[in-house]
Amino acid sequence: MQLSARNRLKGTITGPTLGEVMAEVTVDIGGGNEIVSAITRCSVEGLGLREGMTVHAIIKSTEVILGKE
Amino acid sequence: MQLSARNRLKGTITGPTLGEVMAEVTVDIGGGNEIVSAITRCSVEGLGLREGMTVHAIIKSTEVILGKE
Amino acid sequence: MQLSARNRLKGTITGPTLGEVMAEVTVDIGGGNEIVSAITRCSVEGLGLREGMTVHAIIKSTEVILGKE
Amino acid sequence: MQLSARNRLKGTITGPTLGEVMAEVTVDIGGGNEIVSAITRCSVEGLGLREGMTVHAIIKSTEVILGKE
Amino acid sequence: MQLSARNRLKGTITGPTLGEVMAEVTVDIGGGNEIVSAITRCSVEGLGLREGMTVHAIIKSTEVILGKE
Amino acid sequence: MQLSARNRLKGTITGPTLGEVMAEVTVDIGGGNEIVSAITRCSVEGLGLREGMTVHAIIKSTEVILGKE
Numbered sequence: 001m002q003l004s005a006r007n008r009l010k011g012t013i014t015g016p017t018l019g020e021v022m023a024e025v026t027v028d029i030g031g032g033n034e035i036v037s038a039i040t041r042c043s044v045e046g047l048g049l050r051e052g053m054t055v056h057a058i059i060k061s062t063e064v065i066l067g068k069e
Numbered sequence: 070m071q072l073s074a075r076n077r078l079k080g081t082i083t084g085p086t087l088g089e090v091m092a093e094v095t096v097d098i099g100g101g102n103e104i105v106s107a108i109t110r111c112s113v114e115g116l117g118l119r120e121g122m123t124v125h126a127i128i129k130s131t132e133v134i135l136g137k138e
Numbered sequence: 139m140q141l142s143a144r145n146r147l148k149g150t151i152t153g154p155t156l157g158e159v160m161a162e163v164t165v166d167i168g169g170g171n172e173i174v175s176a177i178t179r180c181s182v183e184g185l186g187l188r189e190g191m192t193v194h195a196i197i198k199s200t201e202v203i204l205g206k207e
Numbered sequence: 208m209q210l211s212a213r214n215r216l217k218g219t220i221t222g223p224t225l226g227e228v229m230a231e232v233t234v235d236i237g238g239g240n241e242i243v244s245a246i247t248r249c250s251v252e253g254l255g256l257r258e259g260m261t262v263h264a265i266i267k268s269t270e271v272i273l274g275k276e
Numbered sequence: 277m278q279l280s281a282r283n284r285l286k287g288t289i290t291g292p293t294l295g296e297v298m299a300e301v302t303v304d305i306g307g308g309n310e311i312v313s314a315i316t317r318c319s320v321e322g323l324g325l326r327e328g329m330t331v332h333a334i335i336k337s338t339e340v341i342l343g344k345e
Numbered sequence: 346m347q348l349s350a351r352n353r354l355k356g357t358i359t360g361p362t363l364g365e366v367m368a369e370v371t372v373d374i375g376g377g378n379e380i381v382s383a384i385t386r387c388s389v390e391g392l393g394l395r396e397g398m399t400v401h402a403i404i405k406s407t408e409v410i411l412g413k414e
Contacts, residue, residue: 001194004273004274007103018365020365033098039198049142058133058134059128065405066124066348073341074341086158086159088157088295091314092159108349112351134141160298163273176297193273193276202244202245202246204254205215206256206263206278267408283380305378311404313410323411331414335380339404340381342372342388342403
């Protein structure tokens with residue numbers, strides 16, 4: 001499936017942390033950059049997300065804030 | 070100011086496109102990755118964003134979807 | 139690709155409206171329900187979205203507000 | 208109150224799951240479709256949301272991603 | 277209708293700006309604070325939003341970033 | 346750092362509630378208004394957020410829904 005979301009960053013899961021409802025998943029996208037995603041625990045379990053797995057971090061462009069130093 | 074948002078990717082603006090209300094800004098974050106941000110035209114003009122400028126793409130972790138191939 | 143986003147509603151595009159930067163796409167998901175999506179014009183053009191096409195509206199669960207009558 | 212949010216889907220709560228801070232609420236909107244909402248536990252308790260209750264899932268159009276098969 | 281969204285700020289519209297698809301609406305919430313909302317032009321027209329009208333700015337708690345000086 | 350996000354409301358933290366993954370932080374912004382933010386527990390701990398601290402609630406304009414009475 002092709003998505004309208006403009007941002008897709010490929011990486012490797014370095015660590016999922018599970019809460020009761022939500023979970024936090026860290027993805028190493030290379031170049032010293034990490035992406036943290038907060039999704040439901042059900043999604044982590046449903047997709048079988050675990051350390052070392054290759055995933056894509058997908059972000060809609062309307063969710064990206066820019067900061068100027 | 071330190072932000073609660075967990076994701077910050079540094080890059081260089083490669084091209085802003087201005088509409089009447091919204092604008093699209095593309096940021097080269099290196100490693101062959103680009104981030105597209107849709108913000109208001111007022112923000113682009115207020116911050117003076119233009120090609121070649123260094124910016125940070127800031128994304129709250131609750132906005133990041135994960136995809137598994 | 140399998141997505142962590144919990145909500146996926148299949149439907150048919152009934153009308154895209156293009157602005158300079160953003161576009162609005164209406165999707166008939168059946169049962170008398172319509173979903174409106176505001177995405178970038180580039181996404182509409184990149185995916186070739188047009189009336190009559192089958193698409194999925196994908197929504198992260200953290201974006202859904204509940205209202206009680 | 209009339210809302211600017213373009214999407215409102217009426218349904219019946221089929222199951223709330225409570226965590227310490229967040230909660231997940233599933234809503235059957237008919238036609239074989241379900242909507243999952245991740246809101247704060249305080250909202251679930253404040254509105255008294257429980258199985259069988261009629262609610263509206265409200266989604267801002269800027270939060271809807273489209274996917275093409 | 278009672279909403280799960282935790283934040284509601286009452287104010288007065290000081291100026292809507294219309295684009296082709298999106299619109300920007302500024303709301304004076306008192307105490308020297310203003311809220312800017314980017315919604316679809318259709319919403320502005322559908323609700324008949326105009327300068328001087330009383331509205332509520334509604335924000336889901338998962339959309340609020342905190343910054344520490 | 347200057348942010349593209351149009352909304353910034355200064356206030357005082359009145360209470361953080363910690364879950365395993367997520368946390369809820371309430372900020373008194375004066376004028377009888379409170380803002381609730383749902384962020385990760387890691388952010389609360391990383392920034393050392395605690396009662397009485399001055400913070401800014403930062404909200405992207407695309408996340409603000411308007412309601413008309």
